[in-house]
Amino acid sequence: MSDRPVRLAAAMRPLAALARRRRPAAGEGAEGAPAPVQDEAAAAVGELPPAAERLAQARSAREAELAASLTGLERCGGLLAEPRRTLLPGQCRDGNLAEVARVLRAVGIDHGLVPDRLPRHRLAIAPGDRAAVLAALSAGFAGQAVYADLLEHGRTLATVLAEQLPAAVDLWEEAAEADAEATAPAEEPGTDQAGPVWPVDRVKGVRIYRPAAIGTLLYGPDTGCDVEFWDAADSSEGAVASIDETPLGWWVPSLEATGTTTVAGRPYPVVDVFAADLPDRVTFPIDAVITWVDDTDPAWQRRRAAARERLTGTTATDGTTGDGLEGDADLRFRNRDELRYCLRSLAAHAPWIRHVFLVTDDQVPHWLATEHPGLTVVPHTELFAGAGAGPVFNSHAIESRLHLVPGLAEHFLYVNDDVFLGRPLTPEDFFLGNGLPCYFPDSRIIPPGRPGPEDDVYVAAMKNTRAALAAAVGKTYPRTLKHTPLPLRRSLLAESAERFAAELDGTVRSAFRAATDLAPITLAVHYAHATARCVEGHLYEGYFATDSAEDFDRLAELHEERWADCFCLADGELLPAPAQEAAVTDFLRSYFPVPSPFEAKA
Structure with a gap:
């Protein structure tokens, strides 16, 4: 099993150094030596909370067993990933949805798609079904390199193998509850508890994904399927979104999903209240x-x-x-x-x-x-x-x-x-639902x-x-x-x-x-x-001049962070055209390793 890097900084440094040689700093002669290019320091890692450390140790041990028993896996970005050549990110995202839905259908657990402004899949799970879902996911992905991020509102608590659910959730929440009790201020005599107190770090959802590696590119949690454990409403009617707001707010009157929608040619149940044609949704070609x-x-x-x-x-x-x-x-x-x-x-x-x-x-x-x-x-x-x-x-x-x-x-x-385009976008990034362009x-x-x-x-x-x-x-x-x-x-x-x-x-x-x-x-x-x-x-747009040392450094950062919605690579005249072309080609080939359907098969 190989350990595949996910950075391109080293690939861009030679041309950045060349640009620096051709652009002396102010007060430096033409023969002045360029400043040395420093390797990036390793990121400092702080101490993990005890529960997170125990989960990380259990995951690492199980990963070693899976790597020994399963063929064809590569370690990429700290995950066991399947090497692929032609998988597009949308296909990976749709594939993760299909696998999760298959597991839930097999055990008869109701679920429904929730539309989202972001390019992701969200499945709503009714209050009271969390334990059954965790058990189903654990059994359905046993012995496989499939991961689960433990989600709380606005953050990821830990990453485990999907087969380690629900034990990982129990461990995390028990530790969080014990910590909350140990650090809670003493109550004054005569004060009453206003209501139930959830553990501070209650797991409100899991993100399921099967990592895939294509060249230096890793499809990981960004292509995962979010399984959200909705909360019961105080009024006892309907349910409340547990992690993120929906297009109709946090509360819905029912999670019944009798209608269907099609994703990548497959039908999926959609929560009925979201079947409406919402005004911000783009439906035109x-x-x-x-x-x-x-x-x-x-x-x-x-x-x-x-x-x-x-x-x-x-x-x-x-x-x-x-x-x-x-x-x-x-x-x-x-x-x-x-x-x-x-x-x-x-x-x-x-x-x-x-x-x-x-x-x-x-x-x-x-x-x-x-x-x-x-x-x-x-x-x-x-x-x-x-x-x-x-x-x-x-x-x-x-x-x-x-x-x-x-x-x-x-x-x-x-x-x-x-x-x-630097990362997945939606039609609503460019047009309003009424047809007006941005x-x-x-x-x-x-x-x-x-x-x-x-x-x-x-x-x-x-x-x-x-x-x-x-x-x-x-x-x-x-x-x-x-x-x-x-x-x-x-x-x-x-x-x-x-x-x-x-x-x-x-x-x-x-x-x-x-x-x-x-x-x-x-x-x-x-x-x-x-x-x-x-x-x-x-x-979020990036503009890069391909004859600029500074911009080639920024390109290495872009490749690593993938922060830009879109970016432009503008030609220049301050470096030889062949040198620019070679660097641009190396960058683009690494950033976009998957051929499009518009390329003839070799």
Whole structure:
């Protein structure tokens, strides 16, 4: 049995060191040695409470027995895990639900799904059934590397093997009750007990999961199924949620579950009161649109050179500003195979996406499963038919035509191929239940005033966009948008394209980004906000420049902590392109090790 690491810090350090060598600190000569890169110190571990220590010892001893008797297990992140190659996190989460439900059905214990804002499965257990559930889970997972987190309100008390239930619960609660009695202040004479006192650390639920390891990735408690032991209501009617609030509050009149819902093709009972169509729940289809280019394609290179020659009289592609084509800089088109991992991130963390539309300049990566029913490749020529525009190498021009993608749903996410989902998200992270999209303003402020020679094409286009919107709606939007998947409505893009047709006309026909452009997506989003058709949302977003030593250190932290809902890996020019590509590829391959269904089988 191997012990598999779950960190990538060491993988990112060589490039971070390279970046430091190329960026001397202030006052340091070009030949100055970079600061040494220190290994992270081991985290300090405090003393465990006696009950937790006893549970940890019992778990460790039993893990050793299981490791000796079961084949194919690996130790990963302190857990015995099954090595897998193609398991997506949603599939693991659904699998844990299926296993728990199977055990409960086998012994006839009533249970019902509770909807949750987070991407997780919650099963409600009626008051009085806790002991039976613990015994069933212990028997149902005996001899298996299946774990149970002991849950209290807002925290995890301990982690044991599922087969060690209910003895582990008894041990924990007896110790907690004894501790509470020993530390309780003495009562004054004549005071009465107001009511029953539960142990401080009463186990109110368990999270059941079968760990799986894919490369450096571990599926553990984050994919578990929460089994919640609901409390009896004081009124003796209904039940009270024991751990987390539900969409209808803490109390429900009944936990009867006569209806069903389907998860991954399997029917499950759902608590009747939650079968209602709640207003914040997204039930409409959501697609994804990704724009992509392969700058290594010889045919594309010839088209780009021809377009450049028409505008400047030269086929040079140095990307400098002196020829008036700053928008033709090579870094705008560099393909580092990000598309593969962008699709993997959608498959892993947004399995609710109905269909993916890939917009390209008559290009298809060799590894793409173009026959997949959930994928459509849309060539530029289809979007620009009748527009009077030649081949375009301008993302602004392409964005002005996205509403023309055939078959596109009304609600969709627009995703650049260097933007990735970092952890599981829900449709409600991007849209309200009534269909309104969220928008995510950045902290960056575009300087006031008209475009000037000091502005690059990005800033100039944002200034033009801001001026066009202010003239139309009387509001000035100083901020740009974050580098996130952008939730959009097709009808709103079409309306914006019509409303600002004159202002966008030059952008549509501009072969390369130019200082006269508008940014169509920013325009449409701010237009929607100004007309009360979108609302501000929030995502934990990371932006990383791949030529920055500091950002490569932050990427190692991201890989370990997985704190970002989404993140962008922006190309830069301060490190050699091959070095950036190698580091980016290593990072993405480790962060997203599971192939998406859009990749052709080797």
